[in-house]
Amino acid sequence: MTELQKRLKSIHFGALIAPVIALGKKLGLFDALSALGSEEAPTDARAVAQQADCKERYVKEWLSALACARLIEITPDERFWMSEEAKHEFDGLNNFEVARMLFVPASVKVFDDLVDAFKVDGRLGEAPSAHPSYNCSLKSIAHVQMSSVLNPLAGLDYSQFADFYNEQDVQTRAKHEKHLVKDYFPLIGMNSVLSTGGRVLDVGCGTGFHSMKI
Numbered sequence: 001m002t003e004l005q006k007r008l009k010s011i012h013f014g015a016l017i018a019p020v021i022a023l024g025k026k027l028g029l030f031d032a033l034s035a036l037g038s039e040e041a042p043t044d045a046r047a048v049a050q051q052a053d054c055k056e057r058y059v060k061e062w063l064s065a066l067a068c069a070r071l072i073e074i075t076p077d078e079r080f081w082m083s084e085e086a087k088h089e090f091d092g093l094n095n096f097e098v099a100r101m102l103f104v105p106a107s108v109k110v111f112d113d114l115v116d117a118f119k120v121d122g123r124l125g126e127a128p129s130a131h132p133s134y135n136c137s138l139k140s141i142a143h144v145q146m147s148s149v150l151n152p153l154a155g156l157d158y159s160q161f162a163d164f165y166n167e168q169d170v171q172t173r174a175k176h177e178k179h180l181v182k183d184y185f186p187l188i189g190m191n192s193v194l195s196t197g198g199r200v201l202d203v204g205c206g207t208g209f210h211s212m213k214i
Helices: 003-027 029-036 045-052 056-068 084-090 096-100 103-108 111-118 138-150 164-176 180-188 190-195 209-213
Strands: none
Touching (some): 003 029, 003 084, 003 096, 029 084, 045 056, 180 190
16 A cells, blocks of 8 residues: 555545544533543443433444544443543543534535535636636625625525534634633733723624633
8 A cells, every 4th residue: 555545544534533523522422421431430332322312323333433443442342431531632622623523524514515616617607717807806806796696506605604603612612711811811911901901802703702701
């Protein structure tokens, strides 16, 4: 196997496991496994399913997939547990990289529409090269916006990414929940500014998590 083939195989495997991780975050399965299983007393799929209010059959496949990926531990009699390192990464809102996995299923939802949008005769109707003035200017932006209004099949609509803000919020909290106010603000002198009457302007930034945290 060539180096490129090995790289492609690794990408493929990661692409298969990323939605499995996203499922665990979305359904609270990691939290359930963390609460129930340990190296001394591993747990089974039924207990995890009951804790997370999910179906045992599905949870068994989920656990097995993660064990195959060597992200959680499995015993010969098919009981499961997480190492302390894994608990830190997967339990609660701890890890930015794990939270980012939620973007994978959210992005795949628009895959077929994106395929069509790429085509010259697809959703945009005509290629950008048909317009000599097509560049990063106000004129070109206005043209694209007007084309979108006139053509009901114009590109992908922002509403198609309905899960974006939810997933972005999870990712943002994983990155900033513990460190924004406690660690970062003291480094830039922001605590003294805010304590003496400084004000915060939060414009169009997700769910407003940072403002509420501050």
